[in-house]
Amino acid sequence: MKTKPMAWIVGGVLLLAVTLMIWNVKGTQMARASDYVIDRNYYIIIQSNSAWFNVMVNGINTQMYSRADTFSTSLPINHLMQSDINRVTYNFVPIQGRDDKDQTLFGPNKEFFIHIAIESVHLETRARERITLVDARYDMETEQIMSNEKTIFDMEPVYQQAHMSTTGELRLKSGFEFVDGHGPAIPSQHLIAEFRTTDRFPRFHWLDEAVVLEDTPKLRREVRDAYRYIHKLIESGDFGGMRRIMEPGWKNAAISLNMGNSADDFIRSVEPYKGYVKRREDGRILQPLHFDHLETPLELDHLQFMADGRVVRLLPNPIQWERPGATHTTFSRFVFYMNEEGVLMVAAIVL
Incomplete structure (x- = not known):
């Protein structure tokens, strides 16, 4: 099949490049466009158990995982940030275990938890701020997702810092799919949270012209x-x-x-x-x-x-x-x- 000419533009970077460059700017104020003020590097911290999931920042995937054991990571996200309000979506399928035929069983599990935090590090002072974005589990009596009064670290959640904040409000939506490319799509849910930042980031180049796609x-x-x-x-x-x-x-x-x-x-x-x-x-x-x-x-x-x-x-x-x-x-x-x-x-x- 011939490949037809296309117009192309890209709005992302390789994770390794992002990580290396974030650490290389330690203590250095780089040249920057006057329209933007980005004084901090931002990271998303994800800890999850008993779920298949992918986490998205402003609609774009940051991490995917399709095993039921405990998962933990910290990832740079400056390249996915937007000015003012940023949305984080946890697209997940809770895992109960495996049946006698070694098939995965999906559904609420008392071992399930999800913790998502946002951390920033000032480029010059190295001052750190962290807010709790999501910390939730299942109420097994109702089989409903509920926020924890204390985090998985037995600490009070932090919603307000000097340069970023969140309300602690979570939204749960159904009717989605988890797809990892190694099996059929699995019905999933979205757990959605938002946070604000004072840093001003460039707007995604594709945001205003992308149309809703149909699977055809x-x-x-x-x-x-x-x-x-x-x-x-x-x-x-x-x-x-x-x-x-x-x-x-x-x-x-x-x-x-x-x-x-x-x-x-x-x-x-x-x-x-x-x-x-x-x-x-x-x-x-x-x-x-x-x-x-x-x-x-x-x-x-x-x-x-x-x-x-x-x-x-x-x-x-x-x-x-x-x-x-x-x-x-x-x-x-x-x-x-x-x-x-x-x-x-x-x-x-x-x-």
């Missing part, structure tokens, strides 16, 4: 073609092409991460041209797209929709590198949106 064979073909287009750029070593399609997103990332004010500032800091190559310096080799390599039918593609149905990606992630003989795989996790002209474009790179 046409969309599935276009998503595949999107991955084929990016794969071809990487395989041919066309970093100039990658730069052209990613420039607006790299500019956004440079501002959000205090690297500077332009895509060039981002490139100088992160050196993405070392990653978007057929063979990486560590020996990892770009792999064929799995849906072409295995001739997977369209209807078997696992689509994950985000941002109220305006952003989509294919799971497992098709753009990947592997080292011969190794078991670890490196992914570049693109997600896409469609503008009002019907052109599919890249919204972000996520977990």
